Amino acid sequence: xxERQQSKRKLLFLIVFIHLLPQCLGRPQSKNGRYRxxxxxxxxxIAGYKDIAKAIIDLAVYGKAQNRSYERLALFVDTxxxxxxxxxxxxxAIKYMHNALKxxxxxxxxxxPVKIPHWERGEESAMMVEPRCHNLAILGxxxxxxxxxxxxxxxxxVVTSFDELHARAPEAKGKIVVYNxxxxxxxxxxxxxxQGAVEAAxxxxxxxxxxxxxxxxxxxxxxxxxxxxxxxxxxPTACISVEDAEMMARMSxxxxxxxxNLKMEAKTYPDASSFNTVGEIVGSKYPEQVVLVSxxxxxxxxxxxxxxxxxxxxxxxxxxxxxxxxGLRPKRTLRLVLWTGEEQGGVGANQYYQLHKVNISNxxxxxxxxxxxxxxxxxxxxxxxxxxxxxREVMQLLQPINVTAVYENGGGTDVDYWVQDGVxxxxxxxxxxxYFWFHHSNGDTMTVQDPNQMNLCAAVWTVxxxxxxxxxxxxxx
Ligand SMILES: *[C@@H]1O[C@H](CO)[C@@H](O)[C@H](O)[C@H]1NC(C)=O
Ligand SMILES: *[C@@H]1O[C@H](CO)[C@@H](O)[C@H](O)[C@H]1NC(C)=O
Ligand SMILES: *[C@@H]1O[C@H](CO)[C@@H](O)[C@H](O)[C@H]1NC(C)=O
Ligand SMILES: [Zn+2]
Numbered sequence: 001x002x003e004r005q006q007s008k009r010k011l012l013f014l015i016v017f018i019h020l021l022p023q024c025l026g027r028p029q030s031k032n033g034r035y036r037x038x039x040x041x042x043x044x045x046i047a048g049y050k051d052i053a054k055a056i057i058d059l060a061v062y063g064k065a066q067n068r069s070y071e072r073l074a075l076f077v078d079t080x081x082x083x084x085x086x087x088x089x090x091x092x093a094i095k096y097m098h099n100a101l102k103x104x105x106x107x108x109x110x111x112x113p114v115k116i117p118h119w120e121r122g123e124e125s126a127m128m129v130e131p132r133c134h135n136l137a138i139l140g141x142x143x144x145x146x147x148x149x150x151x152x153x154x155x156x157x158v159v160t161s162f163d164e165l166h167a168r169a170p171e172a173k174g175k176i177v178v179y180n181x182x183x184x185x186x187x188x189x190x191x192x193x194x195q196g197a198v199e200a201a202x203x204x205x206x207x208x209x210x211x212x213x214x215x216x217x218x219x220x221x222x223x224x225x226x227x228x229x230x231x232x233x234x235x236p237t238a239c240i241s242v243e244d245a246e247m248m249a250r251m252s253x254x255x256x257x258x259x260x261n262l263k264m265e266a267k268t269y270p271d272a273s274s275f276n277t278v279g280e281i282v283g284s285k286y287p288e289q290v291v292l293v294s295x296x297x298x299x300x301x302x303x304x305x306x307x308x309x310x311x312x313x314x315x316x317x318x319x320x321x322x323x324x325x326x327g328l329r330p331k332r333t334l335r336l337v338l339w340t341g342e343e344q345g346g347v348g349a350n351q352y353y354q355l356h357k358v359n360i361s362n363x364x365x366x367x368x369x370x371x372x373x374x375x376x377x378x379x380x381x382x383x384x385x386x387x388x389x390x391x392r393e394v395m396q397l398l399q400p401i402n403v404t405a406v407y408e409n410g411g412g413t414d415v416d417y418w419v420q421d422g423v424x425x426x427x428x429x430x431x432x433x434x435y436f437w438f439h440h441s442n443g444d445t446m447t448v449q450d451p452n453q454m455n456l457c458a459a460v461w462t463v464x465x466x467x468x469x470x471x472x473x474x475x476x477x
Contacts, residue, residue, distance in 0.1 A: 037473060039389065045471060046393040052328070053397035053463045060322055060459040061401065061452075069318040069373075069458050070451035072100075073311065077304040077446055084301035085341045086118025086272035093297055097277050097317075097338055106279035106320055106336070114351045116341030118272040119143055121301065122265025126209065126238065128248075129153065130259035138209070138238040139223035139302065139441075141193060142344065144266045147236045151263035152176065152207050158245075158252045162192075162199055173204035176260055178240070180211050180249040186436055189213050193224050197237035207262050208237045211245035215436040219243050222441045223300055225344055236264050274298075276348045277338040281320055283469065285331035288359075291469040292335050292366045293319050293461065294414060296342035296349075303444030307435065311373030311449055311457070312428075313338050318458040319465050330469035332364060339414045342370070343440075349414035360421060364474045367465060368412035369428045372435035373449065373457040376428055378405030379464060383424030387475040391426070394467050403460050405429075424475045426464065428457055 037045065059065045076096065083090040094111065101109045119142055126136040157175045159165045165177065177200035181192045190213050200208035212222035219241045228234045248258055277297060283289060295312030299305020320336050323329075341347030365383075381391050388406065395404045411425035419425035430453075438444045468475065 042390055042471070043393050046390070046397070046467065049397055049467050049470075052466070054400060055326055056322055056462050056466065057398070057400050057459045059325060060318070060462065061455045065318070065322055065325060066455060067451040068321070069314045070449060070454045072317070073306060073314040073449065073454075074446050076314070077306045077310050082301050082303060082305045083297060083299045084120070085116045085274070085298050085344050085347070086120075086269065087301065090274065090298050090340065094275050094277055094340065097297060101277070101279035101317070101336070104321055105324060107282050109279040111275035111277055112352065112355070114274055114276060114340060114348045115271040116274045116347045117143070117344040118269040120267055120269070122146070122267060124238065124264045124266070126240070126260055126262045128258060128260050131251075131256055136209075136244045136260070137219050137221050137241045139221040140236075140238045140264050140266045141197070141210070141223060142225040143228065143268065144197070144226065144237045144264060145234045146266045147207070147262055147264045151261045152236065153259060153261040154206050156209075156248060156252070156258045156260055157205070158249045160249070165199055165203060169203040172200065175205055176207045176209060176262065177203070177205040178209045178245060178248055180245040183213065183215055186213060190224070193239065194226050197226055197235050198229050198232050201233045201235045205235060207235050209240045209260070209262070210237065211242055212239045212441070213436070214242060214439065214441070215433045217242035220441045220443055222439055223302060224440050236262060236266070238262065238264065274340040274348065276340055276352050279320065279336045281323055281329060281334045283331050283333040284329045287333050289332040289362045289364055289474060290335050290359075291330070291332055291364050291465050292337060292415070293465045294337040294339060294366070294368045295370060296339040296414060298340050298342055300343060300440045300444070302440070302442045303438070304446055305444060306446045307372060307438055307444045307448050308440065309342065309370045311454060312369030315369055315373055315428075315454060315458040315461050319462040322458065322462045323466055328466065330466055331472070332469040334465055334469050342414055346413040346417070350417060353417035357421070360418065360423065363418060363423045365424045365426060365468050366411075366415035366418040367426045367461070368415040369457070369461060370412045370414070371427060371432055372430045373428070373454050374430040374434055375453050376403045376430050376457050376460050378403055378407055378429050379460065380407045380410035380427045380429045381424070382408070382410045382419050384476055387424050387477070390475060394464055397463050397467065398460055401456055401459060403456065422477045424477065428461060430457070
């Protein structure tokens with residue numbers, strides 16, 4: 001017994017030793033039998049891209065491609081305009097990009113069909129009729145139902161939070177609930193837009209008006225999608241400006257009775273046919289492995305959708321254009337996807353994920369730029385610690401333009417499906433506060449875009465996607 005245990009222990013030791021041996025030699029073995037490089041080797045490999053990174057930066061920022069993504073975007077949004085899910089404009093935009101990617105000489109350019117929501121706001125208005133007449137600036141929220149033709153006329157109840165609404169629920173019955181929630185961050189505050197109507201309806205309200213989710217305001221309403229619940233009555237809902245929300249809050253705190261007439265013609269049509277738009281540079285060595293760069297082509301129906309997400313879509317296209325201009329072909333496939341139906345909850349991206357997740361082990365990294373293309377400050381990244389260390393090295397290649405930071409929480413609505421399943425995700429970080437000045441408002445026009453800032457964003461996006469696509473090994477998960 002004793003003896004056998006001892007020899008067993010010896011055997012165990014030997015097995016453990018054999019397993020550790022490759023690591024002791026600095027060569028941990030990967031699952032598929034190839035040897036994984038040590039971090040030092042990866043670091044050297046990445047440093048070897050210095051000249052290519054420099055060439056990308058020179059071309060994008062100072063060379064022949066200077067301002068190209070900006071000029072392409074301006075032509076696109078000025079001729080097509082905003083691109084609401086289900087609209088003719090969005091159809092036109094997809095056809096336009098399908099042609100443009102083919103003309104640019106990208107490979108495997110194709111459209112992948114997907115059904116997307118089709119909601120239209122129609123005519124809409126809100127008038128404060130007591131204690132004085134005042135026209136409120138509104139934008140109906142996506143998915144809202146209409147009011148009767150004569151509108152809904154009711155007294156308002158102003159609350160600053162869901163907690164206050166719940167505490168004052170008996171007062172809400174038959175009223176229009178006005179949310180004057182403070183802006184904390186988009187992520188925290190957006191629940192008032194997406195859930196505000198449901199919460200107000202639970203308390204018996206007849207409509208809800210939500211202070212726009214915006215970091216700054218010059219009386220502009222900011223729209224966005226909102227969700228009903230099947231077990232709660234549907235009430236019309238719109239966003240109002242920060243200024244009007246604060247004014248009505250001040251007035252009601254003085255005990256004034258405020259009455260509003262809200263008219264909305266909003267209508268939901270059957271789901272529309274649409275497409276995700278795809279183009280590639282096929283990998284030379286591992287063509288089945290994919291680095292995905294993306295932005296969404298749809299937008300809200302206000303402004304021009306130049307920032308959200310024209311900028312992100314066009315620097316993603318620019319990444320493939322720059323690689324082509326330089327005559328480069330990475331080992332892995334660089335795949336550009338321009339999503340449809342993002343604003344309605346990542347509808348195109350969800351279908352793409354469902355259809356392609358069978359190949360998830362071949363997705364190296366998923367990248368989406370959907371938080372502005374202003375002066376870039378770095379890359380936001382989600383992935384393992386090992387992958388993060390690699391990304392830090394890759395970002396060192398951007399020293400010449402001083403954009404080297406790696407932040408937490410990379411991803412975006414359209415790529416989070418993959419990130420949740422463990423695929424590393426990245427997004428471009430810039431001045432996010434500025435982004436929410438214009439987001440989903442009539443202020444989202446070409447005027448907020450800057451050619452030099454877009455050049456820098458394109459350089460970051462291109463260096464990162466190219467180097468990851470060309471490295472010998474995929475990012476560790
Ligand atoms: C790019 O835009 C900047 C800023 O508007 C301008 O100064 C520069 O001349 C432009 N470059 C080209 C090649 O058009
Ligand atoms: C999965 O990858 C293989 C190899 O690249 C490809 O032929 C196939 O079409 C892919 N399947 C899907 C559903 O994307
Ligand atoms: C480089 O970027 C950092 C961080 O954004 C900033 O603090 C620094 O001033 C920049 N340096 C130059 C030379 O622009
Ligand atoms: Zn967006």
